[in-house]
Amino acid sequence: MSKQIVYDALIIGSGASGGMAAKHLTEQGYNVLVLEAGPPVNPTRDFTMHKFPYEDMYRGFGPPGWKQRDQWMQDTASHYSRHFYVKDTEHPYTTEPGKPFLWVRARIVGGKTLHWGRLSWRFSDLDFKCKTHDGFGDDWPISYAEIEPYYDKAETFIGVSGNRDGLSHLPDGKFMPPMALTCGEQIVRTGAKKLGRHVISPRLAMLTGKPLPHMKGRATCHYCGHCGEGCDVGAMFNSVVSTLPLAAATGRMTLRPNSVVREIIVDENTGKAKGVAFVDRVTFEEQEVFGKVVFVAASTLESTRILLNSKSRQHPKGLGNSSGTLGHYLVDHFGGISAGGFVGVLKNRTPVNEDGKASGYVVPRFRNIDKASKQAGFIRGYHFEGGAATPMFPGMARNINGFGSPFKKEVRKYYTAPVGLTVRAEMLPRFENYVEIDPGAVVDAWGIPVLKVHIQHSDNEREMAKDAGETELEILKAAGVEVTYSGGRMTAPGRIIHEVGTARMGDDPKTSVLNKYNQMHDVKNVFVTDGAAFVSVANQNPTLTILALTMRACDYLVEEQKRGNI
Numbered sequence: 001m002s003k004q005i006v007y008d009a010l011i012i013g014s015g016a017s018g019g020m021a022a023k024h025l026t027e028q029g030y031n032v033l034v035l036e037a038g039p040p041v042n043p044t045r046d047f048t049m050h051k052f053p054y055e056d057m058y059r060g061f062g063p064p065g066w067k068q069r070d071q072w073m074q075d076t077a078s079h080y081s082r083h084f085y086v087k088d089t090e091h092p093y094t095t096e097p098g099k100p101f102l103w104v105r106a107r108i109v110g111g112k113t114l115h116w117g118r119l120s121w122r123f124s125d126l127d128f129k130c131k132t133h134d135g136f137g138d139d140w141p142i143s144y145a146e147i148e149p150y151y152d153k154a155e156t157f158i159g160v161s162g163n164r165d166g167l168s169h170l171p172d173g174k175f176m177p178p179m180a181l182t183c184g185e186q187i188v189r190t191g192a193k194k195l196g197r198h199v200i201s202p203r204l205a206m207l208t209g210k211p212l213p214h215m216k217g218r219a220t221c222h223y224c225g226h227c228g229e230g231c232d233v234g235a236m237f238n239s240v241v242s243t244l245p246l247a248a249a250t251g252r253m254t255l256r257p258n259s260v261v262r263e264i265i266v267d268e269n270t271g272k273a274k275g276v277a278f279v280d281r282v283t284f285e286e287q288e289v290f291g292k293v294v295f296v297a298a299s300t301l302e303s304t305r306i307l308l309n310s311k312s313r314q315h316p317k318g319l320g321n322s323s324g325t326l327g328h329y330l331v332d333h334f335g336g337i338s339a340g341g342f343v344g345v346l347k348n349r350t351p352v353n354e355d356g357k358a359s360g361y362v363v364p365r366f367r368n369i370d371k372a373s374k375q376a377g378f379i380r381g382y383h384f385e386g387g388a389a390t391p392m393f394p395g396m397a398r399n400i401n402g403f404g405s406p407f408k409k410e411v412r413k414y415y416t417a418p419v420g421l422t423v424r425a426e427m428l429p430r431f432e433n434y435v436e437i438d439p440g441a442v443v444d445a446w447g448i449p450v451l452k453v454h455i456q457h458s459d460n461e462r463e464m465a466k467d468a469g470e471t472e473l474e475i476l477k478a479a480g481v482e483v484t485y486s487g488g489r490m491t492a493p494g495r496i497i498h499e500v501g502t503a504r505m506g507d508d509p510k511t512s513v514l515n516k517y518n519q520m521h522d523v524k525n526v527f528v529t530d531g532a533a534f535v536s537v538a539n540q541n542p543t544l545t546i547l548a549l550t551m552r553a554c555d556y557l558v559e560e561q562k563r564g565n566i
Helices: 016-027 066-070 130-134 144-158 183-194 243-249 300-309 395-399 404-415 459-478 543-562
Strands: 009-012 032-035 253-256 259-266 273-280 286-291 294-296 338-343 361-363 382-387 418-425 434-437 451-454 481-487 526-528
Touching: 009 016, 009 273, 009 286, 016 032, 016 243, 016 294, 016 543, 032 243, 032 286, 144 543, 183 338, 183 361, 183 382, 183 418, 183 459, 183 481, 243 253, 259 286, 259 300, 294 300, 300 434, 300 451, 338 459, 382 459, 395 404, 418 459, 459 481
Parallel strands: 009 032, 009 294, 032 253, 294 526
Antiparallel strands: 259 273, 273 286, 338 418, 338 481, 361 382, 382 418, 434 451
8 A cells, every 4th residue: 555645745736826836835844735626738839829811710809609609707818818727617616696706717837827917017005005095995915115125026936027117105125027008008198297107017817028037938028919818928927937847856846736625624633634535627536635834825815715615513613713803804906997099190100010018008007196185085096008909900900981992091000099998996805795605505526515705896896897987098198198988887796807805814813814924823834925915906907925835835835843832
């Protein structure tokens, strides 16, 4: 009989956090097992960034009805990238009537890092100490000074292009050269400046300079513009080209794909975690693996689902839920409030290769930063993301009338002139926005109980959306843009794919699930290192902060084990 393997660490998930944990721990001498719910990925086969529509029978749109039939919730999935996302027929969840939640999920080695938007912003103390600033909610148990060294390390490792803009509420970092603004974007910047607002280059996890020595197998971005279909040159950061290869190179990582985790196994004597139970995605075989430490990094809601399903005599409400806060304080950003049109002076311009730039421009937050920018109608803030270029498919042609040669001439006339922007705004963390294991006993394709999501926007978000609709028009009009559309509806929670919270960190075990190092208060050998740990969502994209927190948690684990505390 073979001896049971006990790994130094079990890592659930292979995306941003799981991949970083695998790299960081293996380099510290840990033998780790990475459990990924989805299949393995082969970049040569699965990444289609260089495939053109004319090579496809359906010109890049896929066979009619595929999304409505199999992936109706996977709003950002395209025909080219659909295999990165889950099939909704296999992965149900429930919601309250009239309170939708759009859950976009990736189950594949690399997770959502295969198709993420790559925006990599630091949080500041305006975000970490949000309650101190405006009186609502809770401060994070960490400050910017505590996490700053890990932001430095994360940016240097993944490669972030950007400009040092000198904005105190959006701290500068360790950047590669920024992607230059297009002509249209510079015109918007001129207009925004008249209003005292900034337009900056996005900070993107893409290599715009010479790859550093640790970036083996990664090349500089060549501006093909189709990052969401999988970057086969490794210019964009993802786990498949960055963290997982380095972890594998140590010889101390075992990666097991197709492993759908059911629960974390608890030692009946100590109450500590001792392993993970999972179902083989393909064979449906139930299996167990064992480890000294468990890192839960399956993405915010999947991680929380695992913890809620991990009930035992010692943890009857779910693993780490003595506070009763597990599952609560769910937030996401909202978008949907947009405006755009055409820059008159750019019509009929000779096209240049602007559409290949996989970025646009950003108007950083300008509300509720200080006394001068304080708003009466809402707290917190938002930023705008925009662009001034036409992608391979000229979507603006949908609104141009005509047929044949005259129609083509009109499309070419406007091809070089579009400009637009859309909001990304903070949602307040509230206890009443939460998830639970579905009380109706709904299960997924592997027999694992699913979540029921309870969430809705508050008046604060609605007031913020109203303000954003007004200020985006101000910016475009100040830039002389011929506005052809504005307004819109707030996106349903989940649609921006920045859902965080539900296993928040804090100093008080009675009101939080984790301590400031992502370690569970109740179970000292469990760490939750993805977005579930967040106290609030700020208005910036969360991935860089997830990476920094994961590195910090790994260092803490190593030191605590040296001291004999775990």
